[in-house]
Amino acid sequence: MAFFTRPQSANAAIKIVRPATAPAEDEQQLALKPSAARKDSVQRHCRNIMIYGSCKFENKGCVYYHPPAPDAAPLAPRAESPTKASAPALAQAVNAPVFVPKLPVRIQTSPPPPESSYVTAPPIHVSPNTAQALAPYQDEQPQYDEYAYSTPSVDGLTEQMQEMNGNFYADPQYDAYDPAADGHYFAAQAPVFVRQPLNYHLYSSPIPPSFSASATDAHFVPPSGDLRTLLQGRSEDLRMAPPHGLNLPEEMQGYHTLIPLENIGGPTERRKFGNWNSNMYRAVNSLDGATYALRRIENYRLNHQAAFGAIETWASIRHPGVVAVHEAFTTHAFGDSSLVVAYAYHPKAQTLFDAHLKLTPPAYQPGARYPPPAQMQVPERTLWAYIVQLAAAVKRVHDAGQALRMIDVTKVLVTEKNRLRVGSCGIDVHLLQQEDLTMFGRLGGNFQKSLEVMGRLYSPEVKTVALFLVNKGGPHKNIGQLLEIISSKVAAEMGEALGAADTLENELMGELENARLVRLLCKFGFINERPEFAREPRWSETGDRYIIKLFRDYVFHQIDENGNPVLNLSHVLTCLSKLDAGTDERVMLVSRDEQSCLVVSYKEIKSCVESAFGELARAATTPAATGGYR
Numbered sequence: 120m121a122f123f124t125r126p127q128s129a130n131a132a133i134k135i136v137r138p139a140t141a142p143a144e145d146e147q148q149l150a151l152k153p154s155a156a157r158k159d160s161v162q163r164h165c166r167n168i169m170i171y172g173s174c175k176f177e178n179k180g181c182v183y184y185h186p187p188a189p190d191a192a193p194l195a196p197r198a199e200s201p202t203k204a205s206a207p208a209l210a211q212a213v214n215a216p217v218f219v220p221k222l223p224v225r226i227q228t229s230p231p232p233p234e235s236s237y238v239t240a241p242p243i244h245v246s247p248n249t250a251q252a253l254a255p256y257q258d259e260q261p262q263y264d265e266y267a268y269s270t271p272s273v274d275g276l277t278e279q280m281q282e283m284n285g286n287f288y289a290d291p292q293y294d295a296y297d298p299a300a301d302g303h304y305f306a307a308q309a310p311v312f313v314r315q316p317l318n319y320h321l322y323s324s325p326i327p328p329s330f331s332a333s334a335t336d337a338h339f340v341p342p343s344g345d346l347r348t349l350l351q352g353r354s355e356d357l358r359m360a361p362p363h364g365l366n367l368p369e370e371m372q373g374y375h376t377l378i379p380l381e382n383i384g385g386p387t388e389r390r391k392f393g394n395w396n397s398n399m400y401r402a403v404n405s406l407d408g409a410t411y412a413l414r415r416i417e418n419y420r421l422n423h424q425a426a427f428g429a430i431e432t433w434a435s436i437r438h439p440g441v442v443a444v445h446e447a448f449t450t451h452a453f454g455d456s457s458l459v460v461a462y463a464y465h466p467k468a469q470t471l472f473d474a475h476l477k478l479t480p481p482a483y484q485p486g487a488r489y490p491p492p493a494q495m496q497v498p499e500r501t502l503w504a505y506i507v508q509l510a511a512a513v514k515r516v517h518d519a520g521q522a523l524r525m526i527d528v529t530k531v532l533v534t535e536k537n538r539l540r541v542g543s544c545g546i547d548v549h550l551l552q553q554e555d556l557t558m559f560g561r562l563g564g565n566f567q568k569s570l571e572v573m574g575r576l577y578s579p580e581v582k583t584v585a586l587f588l589v590n591k592g593g594p595h596k597n598i599g600q601l602l603e604i605i606s607s608k609v610a611a612e613m614g615e616a617l618g619a620a621d622t623l624e625n626e627l628m629g630e631l632e633n634a635r636l637v638r639l640l641c642k643f644g645f646i647n648e649r650p651e652f653a654r655e656p657r658w659s660e661t662g663d664r665y666i667i668k669l670f671r672d673y674v675f676h677q678i679d680e681n682g683n684p685v686l687n688l689s690h691v692l693t694c695l696s697k698l699d700a701g702t703d704e705r706v707m708l709v710s711r712d713e714q715s716c717l718v719v720s721y722k723e724i725k726s727c728v729e730s731a732f733g734e735l736a737r738a739a740t741t742p743a744a745t746g747g748y749r
């Protein structure tokens with residue numbers, strides 16, 4: 120199978136014809152010219168007769184001309200190459216809706232000839248079969264150095280598209296360049312400009328590496344490669360299936376697929392939340408399909424009304440330093456009367472304790488005596504990031520008239536690189552905001568010991584902040600005073616945060632193409648090889664669907680000169696991007712029997728996909744399901 124591509128600015132499918140300048144054209148060759156073909160367009164011979172010798176739709180509505188059997192012209196064998204010996208058959212075939220490859224093509228069986236300046240297509244491999252089929256025309260090649268395509272005529276194109284039973288729509292926003300409409304057009308000159316909107320979305324051009332921090336380790340964002348690994352891990356975490364035998368409720372107030380977030384093995388491991396036993400679960404909400412972290416408080420017997428009043432306020436607080444509260448409900452699904460609070464789920468989140476304070480046993484080394492478990496020191500830069508983020512979170516919550524109450528190393532989560540969020544808010548608001556500041560100051564555990572460590576490891580500013588937080592400052596002590604003390608750190612943190620946004624935006628630019636291409640591939644999946652049309656060749660062998668089918672071969676099913684599959688992902692992505700953008704560049708599609716081909720623009724293939732998909736969408740029983748793919 121052979122495929123050829125050449126960028127063109129004009130927009131339309133064109134019929135492939137034999138070059139008119141070939142010497143000593145005989146009658147049959149003349150008949151191949153578009154003008155001659157058009158004369159006969161009133162009653163065209165059926166393509167099936169020309170190819171197969173019969174048409175199974177002859178008496179079933181086929182609109183083409185079927186000559187009586189005795190007069191039927193001898194058919195050229197299918198596999199035979201279009202040599203001059205088979206010319207009589209081809210001369211008749213011009214009236215049939217098939218396209219015979221008679222282009223002067225460059226076949227890369229020997230070193231390729233020098234490319235003309237404007238030909239940007241990559242070298243093309245042609246199967247030995249096709250090379251043989253096209254051999255007679257290679258002699259003519261020198262006369263057509265510049266890929267001498269015949270000029271497409273509007274009539275010819277219309278005809279060709281009708282032959283293909285096409286249904287191309289014209290996008291008024293996307294007018295093709297019309298040479299005839301241009302007073303200064305000279306036929307001999309190639310157009311030097313393309314009149315079409317720029318396809319800004321065709322390619323992404325990320326910021327040059329020298330201006331972006333993607334490749335290096337930034338404060339909030341790890342290097343690009345690590346970021347991908349991290350995101351992959353989170354995605355995996357989100358889609359984790361629950362292990363068997365957990366004996367958890369299958370469904371509870373619209374939440375399903377419950378997975379415990381901590382080891383709930385024996386009674387010694389029962390977790391406390393204030394005076395209650397508590398457990399964390401990950402679950403999926405069937406209403407919005409999102410994943411949530413559920414905190415279950417066992418045997419919760421407080422006044423329900425009071426509890427839910429606080430939840431409502433918390434649900435309205437949105438801050439990057441606070442794990443968002445979604446809702447709360449009571450349930451008997453666990454066999455008791457539990458209070459469940461649903462929070463935003465942050466995959467792979469660790470508590471501050473687990474991330475920094477938990478003693479990590481040293482790696483096993485045979486024969487070695489174990490040193491005491493090591494505790495990782497938090498770098499001062501990270502410490503300031505935590506202080507600033509917590510201060511900002513406390514400020515937001517205090518401004519909303521609430522108190523966090525959960526500034527505890529087991530309740531503050533490290534969710535991303537150097538990022539903190541206070542979790543488990545909203546369950547109890549009985550204590551005062553002042554207590555938040557004291558808890559904030561005591562975050563490190565034993566305060567006296569912590570002060571000593573701080574003095575040794577960190578700058579005096581860290582100790583100043585800690586002392587401010589734990590000292591009794593009277594009723595007027597507030598979070599605003601803390602923010603004043605650390606204002607220079609806040610500014611630094613703000614710079615880092617903006618830098619992180621830039622870095623992530625740059626990463627996003629690189630991924631921008633993905634969604635479009637996946638949507639396009641989904642459409643291909645919907646359209647191609649539909650089993651209900653398996654016995655209906657008109658579905659895939661005519662019109663829009665036929666072009667889509669040939670295009671799919673062109674994109675995915677190329678082979679090299681030895682007949683081996685070509686798996687060139689760049690080719691696939693480039694083709695799909697051009698298709699999605701609907702460019703005017705044209706591509707030559709070749710039928711599977713290599714006996715016919717069609718030059719068609721990406722714009723036209725796009726409209727074929729749209730029309731075929733639209734046809735399916737109209738027949739779809741669930742309109743909501745189709746809407747999302749447009």
Ligand SMILES: Nc1ncnc2c1ncn2[C@@H]1O[C@H](COP(=O)(O)OP(=O)(O)OP(=O)(O)O)[C@@H](O)[C@H]1O
Nearest residue numbers: 380381390391399412462463464465468469470529
């Ligand atoms: N919103 C959340 N998103 C993702 N994971 C969370 C979320 N909240 C908590 N977790 C995870 O759930 C696990 C248990 O949380 P929990 O608050 O119970 O911590 P804990 O260390 O078990 O404390 P306690 O001893 O008080 O139970 C932790 O590993 C934590 O990372």
